[in-house]
Amino acid sequence: MIMIGLLTMATMLVFIPLLHQAVGSTVSVAATPQTNRIIIPRLHLSLTLFGQKTEKTLAQGATLWRDSTLAQRPVVTAHSGITNHTGFDHLDSLKKGDRFIIQYEGKKQTYAVFKKEVVAPAAVDKVKPVANRQWATLVTCTPYMVNSHRLLVTGRRITDQQQALTTTLKPIQAHQARRLWQLSIAGMGAFLILMMAVALLTWRHRRKG
Numbered sequence: 001m002i003m004i005g006l007l008t009m010a011t012m013l014v015f016i017p018l019l020h021q022a023v024g025s026t027v028s029v030a031a032t033p034q035t036n037r038i039i040i041p042r043l044h045l046s047l048t049l050f051g052q053k054t055e056k057t058l059a060q061g062a063t064l065w066r067d068s069t070l071a072q073r074p075v076v077t078a079h080s081g082i083t084n085h086t087g088f089d090h091l092d093s094l095k096k097g098d099r100f101i102i103q104y105e106g107k108k109q110t111y112a113v114f115k116k117e118v119v120a121p122a123a124v125d126k127v128k129p130v131a132n133r134q135w136a137t138l139v140t141c142t143p144y145m146v147n148s149h150r151l152l153v154t155g156r157r158i159t160d161q162q163q164a165l166t167t168t169l170k171p172i173q174a175h176q177a178r179r180l181w182q183l184s185i186a187g188m189g190a191f192l193i194l195m196m197a198v199a200l201l202t203w204r205h206r207r208k209g
Contacts, residue, residue, distance in 0.1 A: 035103065035106070036048065036049040036050070036051070036064075036103060036104045036105065037049045037061075037062075037103050038061075038062045038076050038078070038100065038101070038102055038103075038138070039100065039101040039103065040094070040098075040099075040100045040101075041099060041100075041101075042093075042094060042095075042098045042099070043086075043090050043091075043093070043094070045086060045090075047061040047062040047078060047085065047087070048060060048061035048062070049061060049062050049063070049064055049076065049102070049103070049104055050062070050063045050064070051063070051064055051104075053065040053077065058077070058078065058079050059079070059082065060085075061078065061085065062076050062077065062078035062087075062088075063076070063077055063078070064076055064102075064104060065077055066127070069107075070102060070104060070107050070109055070136075072129040073127065073128070073129040073130065073133075073135050073136060073137065074102055074104075074136045074137075075127050075136070075137045075138075075139060076102060076136070076137070076138050076139070077138075077139040077140065078138075078139075078140055079140065079141070080140045080141055080142070080144060081141075081144055081145045081147070087140070088138065088139075088140035088151075089144070091138060091140050091151055091153055092116070092142065092151055094113050094116070094153055095113065096112075096113055096114055096115075097112055097113060097114075098112070098113045099111065099112055099113075099155075099158070100113070100136075100138065100155060102136055109136070109157055110157070110158045111135075111136045111155030111156060111157050111158065112155050112156055112158055113153055113154070113155045114154065114155060114156055115152075115153075115154045116151070116152070116153050116154075117151075117152050117154075118142055118149050118150070118151055118152075119149060119150050119152060120149060120150070121149065121150055123150070126152055127139070127152065133156070134156065134157035134159075135154055135155065135156060135157070136154070136155055136157065137152050137153065137154045137155075138152070138153040138154075138155075139151070139152055139153075
């Protein structure tokens, strides 16, 4: 019985956080009444974007904590390593040229990544507006689950309409739906294996008895 309990706990510890993360991400994308969001196509990510930075808003999505007009240097921050949505977990995988879109209060601006850097939490001067530069910066904690520093990913605004990225939420929703199905199938497979193990242990126990 102890072995059965350990197997059950191991299955739950591995599967439930992954499924919770996938469900949380899909729900956040599917929330159609929200027009404010940060979209990162390369990461298949779309998060609700809030105008206030609080623990409650960070638990639900991303926050715009500087320049709500998007005129100077907007800064978007999101958690990494939480269970109810992916947040900026994979922000470090962005490369130069990757695009991200800030959609806020009727404005939609596209940026191309040109710089990544890791700084101490107190280095707020790294995200100050720069004269004659239309930049935006994405911020999250790093290293993953350690959170001793901050990762800054900065992009230049793309103003040429031929270069601007045209995107919708549908590809991101489709990716997240596939992810959810994959995790569901994996969970069912793990459950079947667990049941087979339980049946085998029960048979052996009865045989010995």
